[in-house]
Amino acid sequence: MIRRLEVDVAIIGGGLVGSSAALALRGMGFSVALLDKGFCGAQASGVNYGGVRRQGRPIEQLPLSQRAHAVWPRLRALIGIDGEFLRSGHLKLARDEADMASLEAYAEAVAEQGLDLELIGHNGLRERFGWIGAGVVGASFCPGDGHANPRLVATGFAAAARRAGVEVLENTAVEGVTRDGEGFALEAAGNLSLRSRFVINSAGAWAAPFAESFGEPVPLSRIYPSMVVTEPMEQVMSVNIGMEGGGIYTRQVERGNIVVGGERALPLNDPDFSRPRGDGAIAIMNNAAALFPGLRHAQAIRFWSGTEGAMPDKNPVVGPSGTTPGLIHAFGFTGAGFQIAPGVGEVLAEIVRGGETQTPIAAFSIGRFSKISARTGAGSGAGQNQEPHYRGELRP
Amino acid sequence: MPLLHRLVRADHPSIPFTLDGTPCEARAGDTVLTAILTQADRLRLSEFTASPRAGFCQMGACQDCWVVLESGERLRACSTALSPGMRILTRRARVA
Amino acid sequence: MSAHSTSERPQPLIVGAGPAGIRAAQALVAAGLRPLVVDEAPACGGQIYRQRLVPDGRSSRDLYGSEAAKAEALHRDFAALDGKLDYWPQALLWNLRDGRADIMVAGTSRQVAHDGLILATGATDRTLPIPGWTLPGVFTLGGAQIALKSQGCAIGSRIVFLGSGPLLYLVAWQYMKAGANVAAVLDTAPFAAKFNLLRGLPLFPAIVLRGMRMTAELKLAGIALHYGVGDVRIKGSDKVDAVAWRKDGLEHRLACDGIGYGLALRSETQLADLAGCRFAFNQRDRALLPKHDAAGRTSVPGVYLAGDGAGIAGADAAERAGERAALALLQDRGLPHDPTRAATLEAELARIGRFRDVLEAAFPFPAHWVKNTADATTLCRCEEITAGEVRAAISRFGVHELNRLKAVSRVGMGRCQGRVCGAAAAELLAHETNRGVEAVGRLRSQAPVKPVPLTLALAAQREAAE
Numbered sequence: 001m002i003r004r005l006e007v008d009v010a011i012i013g014g015g016l017v018g019s020s021a022a023l024a025l026r027g028m029g030f031s032v033a034l035l036d037k038g039f040c041g042a043q044a045s046g047v048n049y050g051g052v053r054r055q056g057r058p059i060e061q062l063p064l065s066q067r068a069h070a071v072w073p074r075l076r077a078l079i080g081i082d083g084e085f086l087r088s089g090h091l092k093l094a095r096d097e098a099d100m101a102s103l104e105a106y107a108e109a110v111a112e113q114g115l116d117l118e119l120i121g122h123n124g125l126r127e128r129f130g131w132i133g134a135g136v137v138g139a140s141f142c143p144g145d146g147h148a149n150p151r152l153v154a155t156g157f158a159a160a161a162r163r164a165g166v167e168v169l170e171n172t173a174v175e176g177v178t179r180d181g182e183g184f185a186l187e188a189a190g191n192l193s194l195r196s197r198f199v200i201n202s203a204g205a206w207a208a209p210f211a212e213s214f215g216e217p218v219p220l221s222r223i224y225p226s227m228v229v230t231e232p233m234e235q236v237m238s239v240n241i242g243m244e245g246g247g248i249y250t251r252q253v254e255r256g257n258i259v260v261g262g263e264r265a266l267p268l269n270d271p272d273f274s275r276p277r278g279d280g281a282i283a284i285m286n287n288a289a290a291l292f293p294g295l296r297h298a299q300a301i302r303f304w305s306g307t308e309g310a311m312p313d314k315n316p317v318v319g320p321s322g323t324t325p326g327l328i329h330a331f332g333f334t335g336a337g338f339q340i341a342p343g344v345g346e347v348l349a350e351i352v353r354g355g356e357t358q359t360p361i362a363a364f365s366i367g368r369f370s371k372i373s374a375r376t377g378a379g380s381g382a383g384q385n386q387e388p389h390y391r392g393e394l395r396p
Numbered sequence: 397m398p399l400l401h402r403l404v405r406a407d408h409p410s411i412p413f414t415l416d417g418t419p420c421e422a423r424a425g426d427t428v429l430t431a432i433l434t435q436a437d438r439l440r441l442s443e444f445t446a447s448p449r450a451g452f453c454q455m456g457a458c459q460d461c462w463v464v465l466e467s468g469e470r471l472r473a474c475s476t477a478l479s480p481g482m483r484i485l486t487r488r489a490r491v492a
Numbered sequence: 493m494s495a496h497s498t499s500e501r502p503q504p505l506i507v508g509a510g511p512a513g514i515r516a517a518q519a520l521v522a523a524g525l526r527p528l529v530v531d532e533a534p535a536c537g538g539q540i541y542r543q544r545l546v547p548d549g550r551s552s553r554d555l556y557g558s559e560a561a562k563a564e565a566l567h568r569d570f571a572a573l574d575g576k577l578d579y580w581p582q583a584l585l586w587n588l589r590d591g592r593a594d595i596m597v598a599g600t601s602r603q604v605a606h607d608g609l610i611l612a613t614g615a616t617d618r619t620l621p622i623p624g625w626t627l628p629g630v631f632t633l634g635g636a637q638i639a640l641k642s643q644g645c646a647i648g649s650r651i652v653f654l655g656s657g658p659l660l661y662l663v664a665w666q667y668m669k670a671g672a673n674v675a676a677v678l679d680t681a682p683f684a685a686k687f688n689l690l691r692g693l694p695l696f697p698a699i700v701l702r703g704m705r706m707t708a709e710l711k712l713a714g715i716a717l718h719y720g721v722g723d724v725r726i727k728g729s730d731k732v733d734a735v736a737w738r739k740d741g742l743e744h745r746l747a748c749d750g751i752g753y754g755l756a757l758r759s760e761t762q763l764a765d766l767a768g769c770r771f772a773f774n775q776r777d778r779a780l781l782p783k784h785d786a787a788g789r790t791s792v793p794g795v796y797l798a799g800d801g802a803g804i805a806g807a808d809a810a811e812r813a814g815e816r817a818a819l820a821l822l823q824d825r826g827l828p829h830d831p832t833r834a835a836t837l838e839a840e841l842a843r844i845g846r847f848r849d850v851l852e853a854a855f856p857f858p859a860h861w862v863k864n865t866a867d868a869t870t871l872c873r874c875e876e877i878t879a880g881e882v883r884a885a886i887s888r889f890g891v892h893e894l895n896r897l898k899a900v901s902r903v904g905m906g907r908c909q910g911r912v913c914g915a916a917a918a919e920l921l922a923h924e925t926n927r928g929v930e931a932v933g934r935l936r937s938q939a940p941v942k943p944v945p946l947t948l949a950l951a952a953q954r955e956a957a958e
Binding site for chain 1: 601
Binding site: 233 | 443462468469490
């Protein structure tokens with residue numbers, strides 16, 4: 001039997017972008033269906049590193065990132081839980097003078113953006129962050145950044161959306177979307193036939209076929225970050241740590257576990273699933289133990305990986321379709337979507353409501369891929385992949 | 397009061413170790429778990445509620461018996477043979 | 493170390509040196525292969541035929557009772573393989589992928605390519621959360637047995653054995669025989685369930701009669717046997733000092749300082765999961781287990797299961813399944829194998845399987861307990877998550893799948909990766925969402941299957957191959 005549903009907005013993909021858009025749209029009075037091929041918040045946005053970080057983003061992302069920055073402290077009011085968000089600060093380490101010069105250049109470039117970056121020299125680092133081992137010459141500190149529990153935040157947005165009246169349809173893969181008269185017709189798993197005025201394509205690593213079906217091919221690839229978590233420890237570190245030029249990134253959750261990311265995992269036979277390699281995980285572990293003396297006796301209790309959509313210029317696609325009225329894209333966050341996603345959700349809702357947003361997003365237009373050459377990302381850290389992921393929640 | 401009661405090996409060679417700084421003796425053939433629990437009634441404090449724990453499965457599966465040495469080194473007590481001179485702590489809830 | 497050059501076919505890898513792993517190794521060696529056997533213990537035998545670290549004056553008969561001859565044969569037969577296989581004791585296989593195993597030996601990790609993988613990973617006690625079960629003095633039945641068998645220690649001076657399953661009576665009897673003070677056996681099943689054992693008489697009369705004899709000897713020794721025990725609470729502040737329960741509406745309480753607790757066994761399946769094996773629900777074990785055929789072949793070519801890790805069947809079955817899986821490996825490699833022997837083994841395994849059905853009826857799992865588990869009771873021992881917190885997470889996030897529950901509640905996310913609480917979490921989730929336990933899924937395994945140090949050294953590839 002075919003189940004029919006008619007809504008104002010159909011959202012394909014229940015990650016943090018889709019879920020936060022759903023909640024914002026419902027708040028504006030729209031009827032919304034949120035569809036996920038698996039479980040909401042179970043892919044990239046649900047199982048990433050958990051960095052809530054503006055520092056290091058390319059400058060064109062910062063207005064959107066600042067908008068999201070205002071959302072994070074309001075999580076409890078928005079979704080009923082704080083998502084274990086901690087405004088710990090984010091400290092980006094320099095291993096040599098070249099790294100430090102690059103941090104300095106970034107700080108100067110974003111001076112007007114309100115990140116309040118503080119450059120810290122070797123001695124300052126020893127005084128304030130004595131738990132960092134040798135081999136670091138300086139750092140850049142962003143006091144307003146922090147970290148949160150990704151497993152809770154994305155799922156929490158989806159649960160709040162459901163409570164607000166969004167039709168949340170999990171295990172409901174969208175099998176086809178077509179433009180149909182004034183709106184869209186979607187066919188989905190479980191014989192679901194859905195009509196909507198708007199469609200938001202927030203399908204993450206699975207978004208490209210939907211864009212392509214509307215004449216907008218995108219060079220979306222997949223990356224598989226690799227993560228390690230330790231047993232609960234006494235406090236070893238007080239801030240979210242990144243490294244200029246890549247390497248590891250690490251944070252300690254309030255319960256004491258230390259999450260360390262870096263390297264890359266590899267996909268399994270089913271490329272929707274991935275797992276860290278043993279040697280890659282060992283490299284992450286050894287690097288963390290070398291950088292932080294407090295970790296030298298720690299045990300790793302679990303690894304994970306995930307599937308993340310990546311763009312060649314490391315900027316996401318966010319904004320209206322160039323070919324199809326009513327279609328809006330938001331995907332390809334290239335390992336740095338977690339912090340920015342709640343801001344993207346608000347922006348998407350504004351676009352649905354009024355066709356535009358006050359937040360500058362021109363740099364993220366899908367139209368950039370129809371030009372002869374793609375733009376290259378600016379800034380120093382967009383590619384360091386601070387916010388990776390886990391394999392999917394549905395396994396055959 | 398110790399948790400474990402020896403039925404055999406009471407006359408095996410003694411192996412010295414310390415428990416929270418106090419010198420103790422175990423017997424050759426003891427695991428770290430046996431060495432501790434024939435003297436004491438806990439191996440560690442749990443991380444989140446600081447409740448006493450003394451292992452559970454004794455076969456390396458439940459991971460409930462990780463103890464810490466004064467050096468900071470970590471051992472799974474049920475599956476590690478006691479070495480002479482080990483300096484074991486049972487009162488710390490977390491890895492430092 | 494395993495000797496093969498890059499041009500040769502890698503060795504078959506056997507994980508576990510219990511009854512299944514030993515018999516598998518023996519059959520491969522007999523066929524001219526040189527397997528690598530990896531085992532976490534310092535000596536072979538597995539849990540059931542575990543060896544002491546040092547001799548202690550007790551005989552095999554003291555240690556293994558009626559199974560002494562089997563234990564001795566296994567230990568002897570494995571020792572006889574020395575030089576014909578590679579054996580890494582005290583080695584943890586912590587990751588598997590792409591035909592390679594990451595194996596930690598003495599703080600160094602070696603990456604080992606394998607061609608043919610026999611997983612003989614065994615089982616651990618199955619439990620459900622009860623108040624006070626994290627107190628010092630409470631051990632699993634298996635743990636209580638190891639304390640006695642391997643370390644020559646009793647888990648208390650006044651001991652209660654609690655739960656369900658053949659091990660309940662066996663361990664109580666072994667403690668009694670060893671001279672320990674057993675205060676009582678608390679069986680969660682009603683006495684009437686034991687009549688099911690009569691159905692087992694035609695299949696394995698000696699085993700049934702031995703069980704009856706043990707029960708009779710426990711009674712003769714004055715040890716109280718209580719059946720149909722429910723609403724069990726373990727009392728004490730810093731350690732166990734009593735156990736309380738209800739039976740037929742009446743409250744009971746018994747002072748004790750040691751408790752052995754278990755509700756039969758659960759399979760260790762992490763490595764099968766990492767190997768990519770498909771799982772299916774096993775009604776008898778009430779668990780999602782790796783699928784396998786009668787020979788032990790999984791859904792992944794070249795990966796075989798044997799012993800309790802493939803579903804609970806006991807040590808006698810494990811010996812046969814280990815040999816059978818090895819024969820399947822030989823056949824799949826196109827090597828000579830003995831189909832008659834294979835058929836015999838399969839027939840014996842089928843017979844043991846029918847007996848297992850009888851045992852399950854005689855020693856049923858009290859799955860219904862979870863609906864009454866008090867909110868304050870710790871469910872996940874590692875992360876210290878209570879049943880109430882799990883219920884709250886289920887309702888707040890609307891989850892109905894076990895890995896989603898793990899994500900939002902941390903159940904099964906700690907050091908043991910859900911070995912201890914996974915079955916209970918599944919039962920609770922099934923109950924709270926009004927679904928069958930088979931419908932809520934299983935906790936997916938993640939490497940490392942057990943904790944590994946951050947300072948774990950990676951052996952150079954050359955070393956690993958030599």
